[in-house]
Amino acid sequence: MPTNCLIKHSTYHDSVALMQVARELTQLPGVLDAAVVMGTPANQAILREASLMLPEIEAAAANDLVIVVRAETDERAAHALQVAENRLAHRPESGETGSTPPPRTIRQAVRRHPGANLAVISVAGQYAAAEAWEALRNGLHVFLFSDHVSLADELALKQYAIERGRLLMGPDCGTAILNGVALGFANDVPRGPVGIVAAAGTGLQEVSALLARLGVGVSQAIGTGGRDLSAEVGGLTMLAGVRALQADPETKGLLLVSKPPDEAVAARVLAQVRQGDKPTVICFLGGDAAPIAEAGAIPARTLQEAAYRAATLATAADGAEGAGTAVEEIIERETAELRTLARALQERLKPDQTYLRGLFSGGTLAAETLLLWSERLDDVRSNLALDPRLGLPDPACSVGHCVVDLGADEFTVGRPHPMLDHTLRARRLMQEADDPQVAAILLDVVLGYGVHSDPAGELGPVIRRARETAAQADRELLVVASVTGTEQDPQGLSQQVQTLEECGAVVAGCNAAAARLAVFIARPDL
Amino acid sequence: MPEKSTSALPTTPLSVVNVGLHGFVESLRAQGVEVTAVDWRPPSAPRLTHTRTGVDIEAANAEATARIAQGRPVLVGMGIARQTIPGYHDRLILHAGPPVSWERMCGPQRGAVMGALVHEGWAQDEGEAAELAASGEVEFAPCHHYHAVGPMAGIISPSMPVFIVRNETFGNLAYATQNEGLGRVLRYGAYGPDIYQRLRWMEDTLYPTLKTAVESIAGGIDLRALISQALHMGDEGHNRNRAGTSLFLRAVTPALMRTCPDRERAAEVFEFIERNDHFFLNLSMAAAKSTLEPAEGIAGATILTVMARNGTDFGIRMAGAPERWFVAPAGIVDGLYLPGYTAADANPDIGDSTVTETAGFGGFAMAAAPAIARFVGGTPEDALRATLEMYEICFAEHEHFTIPALNFRGTPLGIDVRRVMETGIRPRLNTGIAHREPGIGMVGAGVLPAPEACFVEAFAAIREW
Numbered sequence: 001m002p003t004n005c006l007i008k009h010s011t012y013h014d015s016v017a018l019m020q021v022a023r024e025l026t027q028l029p030g031v032l033d034a035a036v037v038m039g040t041p042a043n044q045a046i047l048r049e050a051s052l053m054l055p056e057i058e059a060a061a062a063n064d065l066v067i068v069v070r071a072e073t074d075e076r077a078a079h080a081l082q083v084a085e086n087r088l089a090h091r092p093e094s095g096e097t098g099s100t101p102p103p104r105t106i107r108q109a110v111r112r113h114p115g116a117n118l119a120v121i122s123v124a125g126q127y128a129a130a131e132a133w134e135a136l137r138n139g140l141h142v143f144l145f146s147d148h149v150s151l152a153d154e155l156a157l158k159q160y161a162i163e164r165g166r167l168l169m170g171p172d173c174g175t176a177i178l179n180g181v182a183l184g185f186a187n188d189v190p191r192g193p194v195g196i197v198a199a200a201g202t203g204l205q206e207v208s209a210l211l212a213r214l215g216v217g218v219s220q221a222i223g224t225g226g227r228d229l230s231a232e233v234g235g236l237t238m239l240a241g242v243r244a245l246q247a248d249p250e251t252k253g254l255l256l257v258s259k260p261p262d263e264a265v266a267a268r269v270l271a272q273v274r275q276g277d278k279p280t281v282i283c284f285l286g287g288d289a290a291p292i293a294e295a296g297a298i299p300a301r302t303l304q305e306a307a308y309r310a311a312t313l314a315t316a317a318d319g320a321e322g323a324g325t326a327v328e329e330i331i332e333r334e335t336a337e338l339r340t341l342a343r344a345l346q347e348r349l350k351p352d353q354t355y356l357r358g359l360f361s362g363g364t365l366a367a368e369t370l371l372l373w374s375e376r377l378d379d380v381r382s383n384l385a386l387d388p389r390l391g392l393p394d395p396a397c398s399v400g401h402c403v404v405d406l407g408a409d410e411f412t413v414g415r416p417h418p419m420l421d422h423t424l425r426a427r428r429l430m431q432e433a434d435d436p437q438v439a440a441i442l443l444d445v446v447l448g449y450g451v452h453s454d455p456a457g458e459l460g461p462v463i464r465r466a467r468e469t470a471a472q473a474d475r476e477l478l479v480v481a482s483v484t485g486t487e488q489d490p491q492g493l494s495q496q497v498q499t500l501e502e503c504g505a506v507v508a509g510c511n512a513a514a515a516r517l518a519v520f521i522a523r524p525d526l
Numbered sequence: 527m528p529e530k531s532t533s534a535l536p537t538t539p540l541s542v543v544n545v546g547l548h549g550f551v552e553s554l555r556a557q558g559v560e561v562t563a564v565d566w567r568p569p570s571a572p573r574l575t576h577t578r579t580g581v582d583i584e585a586a587n588a589e590a591t592a593r594i595a596q597g598r599p600v601l602v603g604m605g606i607a608r609q610t611i612p613g614y615h616d617r618l619i620l621h622a623g624p625p626v627s628w629e630r631m632c633g634p635q636r637g638a639v640m641g642a643l644v645h646e647g648w649a650q651d652e653g654e655a656a657e658l659a660a661s662g663e664v665e666f667a668p669c670h671h672y673h674a675v676g677p678m679a680g681i682i683s684p685s686m687p688v689f690i691v692r693n694e695t696f697g698n699l700a701y702a703t704q705n706e707g708l709g710r711v712l713r714y715g716a717y718g719p720d721i722y723q724r725l726r727w728m729e730d731t732l733y734p735t736l737k738t739a740v741e742s743i744a745g746g747i748d749l750r751a752l753i754s755q756a757l758h759m760g761d762e763g764h765n766r767n768r769a770g771t772s773l774f775l776r777a778v779t780p781a782l783m784r785t786c787p788d789r790e791r792a793a794e795v796f797e798f799i800e801r802n803d804h805f806f807l808n809l810s811m812a813a814a815k816s817t818l819e820p821a822e823g824i825a826g827a828t829i830l831t832v833m834a835r836n837g838t839d840f841g842i843r844m845a846g847a848p849e850r851w852f853v854a855p856a857g858i859v860d861g862l863y864l865p866g867y868t869a870a871d872a873n874p875d876i877g878d879s880t881v882t883e884t885a886g887f888g889g890f891a892m893a894a895a896p897a898i899a900r901f902v903g904g905t906p907e908d909a910l911r912a913t914l915e916m917y918e919i920c921f922a923e924h925e926h927f928t929i930p931a932l933n934f935r936g937t938p939l940g941i942d943v944r945r946v947m948e949t950g951i952r953p954r955l956n957t958g959i960a961h962r963e964p965g966i967g968m969v970g971a972g973v974l975p976a977p978e979a980c981f982v983e984a985f986a987a988i989r990e991w
Contacts, residue, residue, distance in 0.1 A: 010751055103562065103565065109543040
């Protein structure tokens with residue numbers, strides 16, 4: 001029976017702590033006896049009595065730590081010595097009470113809570129990069145909500161994160177769902193087979209909420225931040241996210257959402273998609289469908305279509321082909337219903353009421369609307385328009401058909417985001433209600449964690465007042481809304497829909513449906 | 527520890543550190559997620575990871591703190607300053623803190639210098655001593671320039687005995703005098719016949735007896751082991767040294783009994799140490815000094831290796847620039863006073879004893895010393911808070927010094943100038959308080975933060991590296 005020892009010179013530990021370690025050692029398989037003691041003469045005598053004495057131990061001093069193990073084999077003994085060393089090196093989480101001050105830095109937060117694995121960072125942009133570095137260096141994944149982080153910092157952070165197998169979502173990442181937890185502005189959706197990577201916050205919310213309503217859950221939903229798919233950043237987070245989901249056993253199909261990426265970046269993303277063997281739906285909102293199809297992925301024109309296709313994919317046993325047809329049928333049927341509804345609504349309007357005004361809190365929802373309106377209506381103006389001739393010369397003032405993203409920089413400098421505070425949108429809604437040429441106002445109502453706790457409760461009364469103002473001028477004003485959310489969200493989907501309807505809004509099934517309904521109101525001939 | 531997996535997805539249930547909007551904390555808690563909310567404030571300085579020339583500061587600091595933690599200070603002997611401290615010469619007086627001229631020297635340090643000159647027999651009385659000190663015939667230098675440390679005024683004169691502490695890991699030596707006790711003592715600026723009589727006894731009786739005993743112990747006395755045990759017995763090693771002194775007596779007494787032929791003399795020595803709860807302070811300081819010096823000269827290291835005061839100035843030196851002092855006016859101590867004295871009597875902060883905080887104990891280990899928690903607010907929880915705050919500005923945690931109340935977490939080790947600047951948290955120092963006038967002595971004890979200005983200057987220097 002080998003007896004092995006390890007002597008740590010001048011290393012003091014409390015005897016109670018040492019006895020605990022010794023007891024653990026004796027419980028290891030193959031260990032017959034063990035002692036972990038300071039090398040005092042008294043302890044040496046005890047070791048002699050226990051036949052655990054070795055020549056090296058005779059030389060140990062009172063301040064030397066002695067670990068000695070008798071085991072069935074040399075390996076067992078060596079293993080036990082290793083265990084003892086690890087246990088003594090391990091400093092457990094400190095036993096702090098509630099009254100201890102909170103940590104002032106990420107480093108200390110991690111030290112106090114060694115299980116921490118994600119940093120959620122939302123400090124002002126000028127400080128955000130430094131905090132993200134601190135988080136990555138301490139081994140955390142990062143959800144970087146802050147914006148105004150420099151391009152150089154974004155690139156360096158993302159490269160560092162990828163080298164170390166960490167996820168860096170953002171900067172300017174509004175939404176993600178990791179391990180079933182909603183981060184930032186995100187909805188309460190079930191876990192399931194669809195893995196999402198999105199460069200668009202409300203886009204991610206819309207598709208994940210629609211999937212949930214279709215009874216399909218999300219494995220992970222990774223946000224990349226709005227600039228990720230630019231030529232400069234090169235889609236680093238999108239590519240890392242796609243790779244992670246391709247390797248993730250919980251993910252059966254992928255769904256990618258973004259505005260049209262830089263061409264070279266799109267090619268890189270599609271090449272990565274092609275390498276995977278999981279069906280992938282891609283919605284590059286307003287982008288070209290052909291390269292997506294060529295890469296073997298399934299293009300989706302709108303967020304709604306993307307969610308429907310992903311739901312079908314994930315659930316269909318027999319693959320993409322048949323599922324695709326079903327989605328087109330669903331959307332066609334819905335479109336027919338919207339046409340009928342629009343006709344009934346349009347009849348209440350005066351002939352002058354021809355213009356649509358979309359007032360959005362979610363940028364991607366505004367972009368989806370702009371896309372759908374521009375396909376069917378002439379000269380739709382927007383602060384999101386790529387064509388400068390179709391911009392809003394005065395963002396505070398609408399002309400013709402307008403899609404206004406109230407979450408854009410020109411509206412949010414020095415003001416809370418419209419998903420948190422509805423003051424600006426309420427004022428704009430009343431302004432549009434005074435315009436006799438307005439036929440319908442389109443609103444998005446975004447639910448979930450992180451956003452306003454009762455958006456319908458805030459907007460409802462304003463909708464009612466806007467319609468009353470119009471009624472006093474002897475007009476009907478149509479307000480069409482869509483609600484991005486789920487029944488499980490803190491605000492509750494049906495509760496919010498009910499409030500909006502009670503206040504006179506027409507609530508469509510999703511943003512794309514609302515946009516189409518509005519188009520049919522403006523152009524009943526289509 | 528954070529998970530080590532290379533997966534780009536978190537493999538364990540989410541546990542979140544939130545920095546920023548508090549609403550996210552509530553959202554996450556509503557989902558049943560564990561959240562640690564960082565009490566974040568904008569950093570008061572940019573976060574530096576590399577020097578201008580590209581040296582990795584984190585790596586340099588890791589090396590510096592590893593060297594400090596690995597140091598094993600052992601009391602190996604004693605000697606007379608003149609013969610023992612390298613470079614010592616006959617007209618040299620060492621003092622605490624950064625360099626200071628006689629003209630700028632504070633009251634208690636002047637008092638201690640005057641007392642030492644009389645004690646050395648260079649002057650007939652204190653008045654003559656003051657003239658001599660002002661004449662330029664005596665050279666003054668910081669203890670820190672001679673591998674030495676001195677509490678309070680920190681005066682070392684040629685005939686004074688010093689402990690010799692060897693850092694067994696690196697082989698370097700450090701020195702400190704024998705502690706005189708509390709009250710009317712030279713190091714608090716007191717002078718007079720009672721003081722000289724005690725100093726003489728310490729030279730003629732205490733020193734030879736203790737020297738013989740200590741040097742008879744094979745391998746010396748392991749001070750690292752004594753300090754780590756004392757931290758488990760209610761000491762922090764700076765303002766409380768009761769346990770350390772007791773442990774030292776336990777270590778030295780058998781040798782004292784064996785080597786001192788005169789029983790009465792042995793008993794006197796034992797009694798002198800036993801009656802001075804701070805006897806161990808000078809040993810813990812020399813131990814600290816010996817562990818810090820091996821970190822000096824590591825390029826790019828922003829860890830403090832020296833933090834010392836002379837009652838006029840507060841000075842720091844960094845591992846990456848070990849020759850350069852960064853100084854600021856010494857601060858006012860928030861203190862508790864001995865009967866008959868008030869804050870109006872107090873001299874600004876003084877002494878090299880902050881070497882303990884620099885080496886990862888002292889005020890930084892307040893959580894280990896609930897018995898003196900009244901210095902930091904009164905309750906053991908206040909003491910715990912004091913230590914937890916110091917982790918924010920330290921680069922590492924000590925491998926050998928641990929705190930029972932924090933579940934044996936290592937003490938905060940390695941004051942990082944960068945972190946002091948980022949967090950705005952200044953090192954928290956424990957200290958005694960000397961009377962502002964020469965010749966009087968100790969009036970109290972207390973705590974204070976290190977002055978900001980020297981850290982601002984040091985940080986500016988780092989940015990030039």
